[in-house]
Amino acid sequence: MRRRIARGAARERRLRVLMPLGALAIALAIWEGLVWYHEVPHYLIPAPSRIAATLASDFGSLLPSMWFTVKLTLLSLLLAIVGGVALGMVFALSRLVEISLFPFAVILQVTPVIAIAPLILIYVHDTFVALLICAWIVAFFPILSNTAIGLRSADHNLRDLFTLYQASPWQRLRLLLVPSALPYFMAALKIAGGLALIGAVVAEFVAGTAGQNTGLASRILESSFRNEIPRMFAALFLVSLLGVVIFLLTSFLSKAVLGHWHESEIKREN
Secondary structure, X not given: OHHHHHHHHHHHHHHHHHHHHHHHHHHHHHHHHHHHHHOOOOOOOOOHHHHHHHHHHHXXXXXXXXXXXXXXXXXXXXXHHHHHHHHHHHHHXXXXXXXXXXXXXXXXXXXXXXXXXXXXHHHOOOHHHHHHHHHHHHHHHHHHHHHHHHHHOOOHHHHHHHHHOOOOHHHHHHHHHHHHHHHHHHHHHHHHHHHHHHHHHHHHHHHOOOOOOOOHHHHHHHHHHOOOHHHHHHHHHHHHHHHHHHHHHXXXXXXXXXXXXXXXXXHHHO
């Protein structure tokens, strides 16, 4: 019986991997067939095979740009985590501080980064720092909001129990507040990872930077100006690939942190 259950679980895991890959392969085959059948010029919509060939031939020049985008995205995400968690803890501990500062966080969130990026680029002379600030703004709010909500979501009966046993603030934080906030934080991390990448790309589009020490957004702009559409699609593919990798890494981290005790990840295993 146990072997049968194990085989069924292994088969289900294989299907979870093969089904998305199969759907992607079918979509690419349809794309390739339509471009070939209608004889669409490559400067309008290149076929996947031509994009793959361009990616292979230009990978040496695209790799430094991809690394620049990776550094910008991960650094902005790290700063968003540090700042969002720290300020979220302050908000959870002091209602007065939250009421005073939360409107500023909301203003940063609702103001399109494409509107304030030119101002940041004017006032901050270091282009990388300016791009970093733009990407950080986009990724910051989900971490802050979810952390504050998670820290306040601890069961009130457990709060009373900790008070009854005269738990120290450190014990209350470590044993009660942090576990209750972890599911909210991991959900925010999945969102903020993608938003950091979007913020990095959008900021570079607005900056219009060029040269070797620039990211994939600059390669997309250069390719569009030169009408090198296959190269533009190749750079766009790398951006999408980075987004998928970030999502998979944050999903894996969420499962590693929550998989043994939180209901959302336990259900997914079953």
